[in-house]
Amino acid sequence: MDRIPRSFLAVDPETLARRLLGQRLVRTLDDGTRLAGIIVETEAYLGVRDRAAHSFGGRRTPRNESMYASAGTAYVYFTYGMHHCVNVVCGRRDEPVAVLIRALEPVEGLDVMRTNRAARRAHKQPLRETDLCSGPAKLAQALGITRELDGVDLTRAGPLHLERARTRPLPRAAVVNTPRIGVGYAGRWAARRLRWRLAANPHVSRP
């Protein structure tokens, strides 16, 4: 209901990664169905100096062009030949910094999420609620997020947007800060603690 203003998103990626925790990501389907979850895990990507970022060294291609858009834009990329992941861009134009949404606690449209997630599995094993959105590609599958949504404005009601679910900052003890996942190739940048997650939340990708 309550959209998130651009000013809330136009901050450095470390600040944004931390403050997105507890907020809501909403996917609205063409028929009006809402699929939504509370953000419980994020990672900051620091731009041209960050070896792990797609924009490292100023790399700018059709794939990552929306990282260079202004704060509040969605950067949706495709990887491993089969997975999509969503970022919230937070820089000014031409400053390619963003926050990767890594996990959600599902709160709306769980039945559709279950269908979306089950569709791509060969051996239909039981799908627990904590398997729905507990990873960046899992949540993209569950919410039906693809490259079609790359570049959308996350501050306006639309096919994909952010909503305020919490006004007060989270208590310090409710948040855990760790190194990022899956960026072992990034040398010293792999060790930097640029991942944030809610403590004691079962919907995160990994403890």
Place this chain on the structure above:
DNA sequence: ATGACGATTTACT
């Protein structure tokens, strides 16, 4: 035209 590589997930040993 070709080849190497993933900001991952799943299944299997």
Place this chain on the structure above:
DNA sequence: GTAAATCGTCATA
């Protein structure tokens, strides 16, 4: 724990 799946994307030629 390890490895397969799977292909768009980009750099090199």
